[in-house]
Amino acid sequence: MAGIGFELRRILKRDSFLNLLEAYGLAGIISSGPWVLSVLGVMLIGIISLSLTVAGSEVVQFLVSVTYLMAISLTLSGLFQHVFTRWVADRLYNNQHTIILPNLMGLIWVSTLMSVTLGMIAMIWLMPDTSKMYRLLMLANFVVLCNLWPVTIFLSSMKSYRRIVVVFTLGYATAVVASMVLARFGLEGLLTGLLLGHSLLFFSFFYTIIRQYPGDSLIRFDFSDRKQIFPALILTGLLFNAAVWADKVIFWFHPDTSQPIVGLLRASVIYDLPIFLAYLSIIPGMAVFLVRMETDFAEAYDHFYNAVREGDTLARINQFRDRMVIVARNGIYEIFKVQGLTVILLFFWAEEILTAIGISTLYLPLFYIDLVGVSIQLLLLAIQNVLFYLDARGINVTLCTLFFASNIVLTLITIEMGASFYGYGFAGATLISALTGLWLLSRKFDQLEYETFMLQGR
Structure with missing residues (x-):
């Protein structure tokens, strides 16, 4: 779409x-x-x-x-x-x-x-x-x-x-x-x-x-x-959103990092402000995501599968397949480049930004790691988007499950390690999931012709 x-x-x-x-x-x-x-x-x-x-x-x-x-x-x-x-x-x-x-x-x-x-x-x-x-x-x-x-x-x-x-x-x-x-x-x-x-x-x-x-x-x-x-798509939607919020919920209800606010709703002042500010930084990366991944890759994807359906030559099919891989790689690289530049600029201006909106500069270390974490999450989103095009529903469920479980485990560990490690659980979970996603996506592309023609023969 x-x-x-x-x-x-x-x-x-x-x-x-x-x-x-x-x-x-x-x-x-x-x-x-x-x-x-x-x-x-x-x-x-x-x-x-x-x-x-x-x-x-x-x-x-x-x-x-x-x-x-x-x-x-x-x-x-x-x-x-x-x-x-x-x-x-x-x-x-x-x-x-x-x-x-x-x-x-x-x-x-x-x-x-x-x-x-x-x-x-x-x-x-x-x-x-x-x-x-x-x-x-x-x-x-x-x-x-x-x-x-x-x-x-x-x-x-x-x-x-x-x-x-x-x-x-x-x-x-x-x-x-x-x-x-x-x-x-x-x-x-x-x-x-x-x-x-x-x-x-x-x-x-x-x-x-x-x-x-x-x-x-x-x-x-x-x-x-x-x-x-497709039950796998239901699980993916549920698990991904649950994974994104898992670390926040743990901080909200852990007695060392939260306090009651209204009714039984609790919050973690020390954690919430930096992470939500950090999420605003993904707007440039999301723009690249829409223009490159949702446009260029969609076009390359159509060329490849149209060639398969219309019985094109194997040489041309391989050519379209290579083009699709290059577009996916370049799209992920473009997101990495733009989001990386955004993070670097925000690193330089972070102190001025927090001061301007009245937030203590004591939040700076947490803000830095949150910027890295949400940027890696954007890369994970781009990887999953390519996998959705390739109909790799099982792989996406695996990635979402990994993201959800690792975010819970690493967040609990880092809370016990002390305030200096807050945010590293979330960033670590996104990094593990994104690297795993890149590896699985590479394997998927390597097996693409085999899987495509096997499915055509069923």
């Missing part, structure tokens, strides 16, 4: 510096999506709130509440993320466009039912001694987020990229402005502002999808057909 990547590449063909900035700027915004931009928006709301009438304790409660909303909603929606993406891609390939929208409606109903059920349980168990309004707003925000993530699956297939950027801008501008206007109502006011912003994002993107994929019925559940479901 690299349609938008091809549209952005048309901008690059104009061959000017301004067009280069435009293409990669748009790619960075679109590929980062609500996940990274939410971090920026929420932190901006928190910083501005401190300068208004909102108490510092309520701002902290807001930031922690939103962090839990993000963590749980992303992990829950991971059940559908990859499996529904694959289902939609298959329907597009078979020109069954009219059943996509009804099935998206079906997915939204399933997601809503699951999020409401889980949210009601959380309201009872995790939020004792909190106001009814706070609980209702947490539930509403959770349901909206759980439905927003599946909708963003379609962003990379839409060619109306300027509309997407405008919607992102309006959505988060609405969240920030509404939170500031309602800040006099404290924690509940800030949560209401965020709800308005994410609701605008959801309904705007949903409207865009309706225009692009008109349906033939209101609601369908074809995506739940067992013959069209």
